[in-house]
Amino acid sequence: MIYFSIMKTTISAKIKLQTTPEHFTALRATQLAYREALNAVSHYAFTQGKISNAKKLHNGMYAEIRTHFGLPSQMACTVSRQVSATYKGLWTKVKHNATQRKAGLTKKRYKGLDKAPKYVSPTLTYQYGYDYSFKKNQRVSVLTLNGRMVVPYTGYDTHVALIQKGADIGGAKLWYDKPRKQFYLLVSLEIEVADPTPQTQTSVVGVDVGVRYLAVTSDTTGACSFHSGKQIVPKANHYARLRKRLQKKGTRSATRKLVIISGRERRLKHNANHVVSKRIVTQYPHSLIGLENLTDIRERTRRRKGKNTTKKQRKANATYSKWSFAELHTMIAYKALMQNSMAIKVDAHYTSQACPRCGHTAPENRPKKGLLFVCKHCQYTLHADLVGARNLTMRTLLARQDWASTGHLCAPREAQ
Template identity: 30%
Template sequence: MVKQVVQVKLLPTPEQAAALAATLRAVNDAANWASQTAFAYGVPREYALRQHTYTELRDRGLGSQVAQLVIKKACHAYAPIAGLIKTGRLQGNRAAKATSKPVVFRADAAQAFDDRCLSWDHDACTVSIWTVAGRMRGIRFTGHPDHLKILAAHRRGESDLVFRDGTWYLYATVDIADAEANTDPIDFVGVDMGIVNIATTSDGDNHCGAGLRRYRRRMAKVRAELQAKATKSAKKKLKARSRREARAVNDINHRISKQLVSVAERTGRGIGIEDLAGVRDRVRLPAAQRGELNSWSFHQLQTYIAYKAKRAGVPVVVIDPRNTSRRCPRCGHTAKANRPNQASFACRRCGLAGPADQVAAINIRDRARMTWAAVNQPIVADTLQPAADTSDKPPASAGGS
C-alpha cells in the first residue's frame, strides 16, 4: 500500500473564508492552551492530557471531535522533540532550549479534520466542514483531474485545512494499492545521481542539472541581497522565494523519477540506485562548492523513485556506491586515476573511455544484477546424494552379539 497526499484548492465565498479563518484562530488558540497544560503537568500523552483539557475545550465552543483533534495535535507536537532527544540528534543547549518552554502554534497553523468534521461530495466538487460559525456546506474545491480521481477512489483518514499565501487548501491522505510486483525482471536500469548531472542512466539517458544550478545560483544571489536588508518585507520575500525554489526542485525530481520508472516498467526491468546516506559527511569540498552539496536533493529524488516504482510494481535495488565511478565495467580495474576529471572516464588498463556518469551507471546496473541474483536465488535441496540404505541395519535398541 502506497500512502500519498493529494492537495486540492478551496474556493470559498467571503463568508465561508471568514468562517474558516475564525476556525483556525480558535483551534490554534485552544491548541496553545492545551500545549501549555501538557507542559505544566508533564503529560504529553493523549489520554492523560484529555483528563486535564477536554472539558475546558468544550467550554471554549469546540465540538467534541474537534476537541479530541486539538488534544492530539498538542501531543503530537511534543513527540518529535522527544524522538530527537532519544536518538541523540538533539543534545546539549539545543535540547535544553527545546524542552524549556511549551510548543507554540501559529494563529493560522494547519488543522486536521476527520470524517466526522469534514465530508466530501466528489460529484459536486464541494466539501462540508465544521467551523466555529456552524457547519459550512457547499465549499467548492478544485484540483488536477488525475488527483481528483485518485482522491475520490482512495481517500482515507484525516484531511488538513491549510491557509497559505492567501489561499485555502485541503491536504487529503490517499492509500493506493501496490501494483503486482515484477519478481523476475529481465535486467536493471542503473541510475547514477550527481550535482552536475542530476541523473544518468546505464542506457545513456542524461538529465542535466545545468538549468537547476543556474537557477539556484541566481536565487542564492537574490537571497543574499534580501538577507543583507533584513527588513520585514525582505524576510517575507525570502520566505516566498524559499518555497518557490523548493517547488521548482520538487517538480524536476517528480519529472525525472516519473520518466525513470516509466522506462523500467515499459521494458520489464528493475532500477538500481546508490545508497547515498551520509555522503555529505564523507565528501570534503572547497567552501565555494559546499552550498551545492548541501542543497543536493538526491534523497528526495530517490524517495520519489521508490514510491513510484512500488506503485508500478518495478523492483528497486539499493547498492553500495563505493568506487562506482572509478571501476572499469569491462576489465574491473579500479583506480582513482581512471577518473581524470569530473566528466570523463578512461581505464588505465584496457583503455575503455566514456562519460564518467554513464560508466558509473553501468557499474550500478551490474551491482544491482548481482544483488538481485544473490537475494532472490532459490534454495534448492541437494537431491544428488542418495539416501543411506538402512533396511538391513538392526534397530538402534538392538544389542550386539
C-alpha cells in the same frame, strides 16, 4: 502463468477549494486557532518535563483547547496527537545525538528540546469521516469553528477520479497559500497496485543522482538517459541568495518581499523532482530500480569543516547539501509502483570510483573529481555519473538474482 498479488500504496492529492468570502474567513480563523492550540499544548508539554505521551497531553489540555480556542472535539484530539508526535521525534534525535557524542562522532549537542517547539505554519489536520467528507458534484464538507460548510473543489482529473471512486481516503491537511490567498486540501489516498515479484520485474535500472545532472540512469542493455539540472539549479541558487540577502537586510520592505517569494525555491525543486521522477518511471516500466543508499551522505562527502575551512570548501559543502535527493528517491519509489515497478536501496559506496569493466577502485579514476572517468588499470573511459549509474545497475542486478533464487529481497525497499 504469472499470478499477481495486491498491495497498497499511498499518494497525496492536492485539490483546490473554491471558497466564498464567508468560507475564506471561517477556514482562516480555524487554521489560526488550531495553530495557537498547538503552541499552547507544546508549551504545556515542555513545562511538564517535555512529555511526549499523547494521553497525558490530552488529559491535561483537552478542556482548555475546547473552551479557550473553541476547537471541535475531534480537532482537539488531533492537536494532542500532533504535539506528541513532534516531541517523540525530537526525543529520538536527542538520544541519537547522545549516542554519537558518546562514540566521539560529534561534539555538538542537539538543542531541539532546549525550548518548547513553536508551530509557525497554520496548516491543520483533518480526519476523514470526522472533520471532512466528500459529497457529490465535486464538493467537500469541512469542519470549522462555526460548524461544517460545503465547498466546491477542483483538481487533477486522475486524483478527482480516485477520490470519487476506487481509492481509500485517509486524513487531509488544510493548507493556505498566502501569496495567492488560496486554500488547498492535501488528501491522503490509498490505492491498490500489483505486488512486484522477480518475474514481473523484467529489467534492472540504476539511478545515480547529483547536482550537475539531477539523475543519470542506465539499464542492463547499456541504454542510458541524462536529466540535467542546468536550467533548474542556477535558478534555485539565485532564490537562495536572494532570500539570504533579504533576511540579512531585515527591513519591513525586505520582509514583504520575503513573503512574496516565500516557497519559490522549494516549489522549483519540488517540481523538478516530480518531472525527473515521472520521466524515469515512464521510461522503465516493469523494472527493478536501484537507488543509492544516501544515509549520512552529507557527512561522507563533506570536504572539510571547522574554522580552517576555505571559502571554496564551504561553498562546495553548501552546494551539495541544498538539493533534496531523498525527496527525488521517494517520488521515484511511489511512482514506480504505478508502473508495476519497484525501487530498492543499494550500497552507494565507491560507485563513482569503481570501474564497471574491471572492478578497479581508486580515487585517481576520477581526475580532479571531474565528469570524466578514466580507469587507471584498464583505461576504460566514460562519463563519471554514467559510471555510477552502471555500478548501481550491477548491484541491483545482484539483488534481483538473490531475490529470484531465495524468494527474499535482501536489499531494503525505498520508503513509501
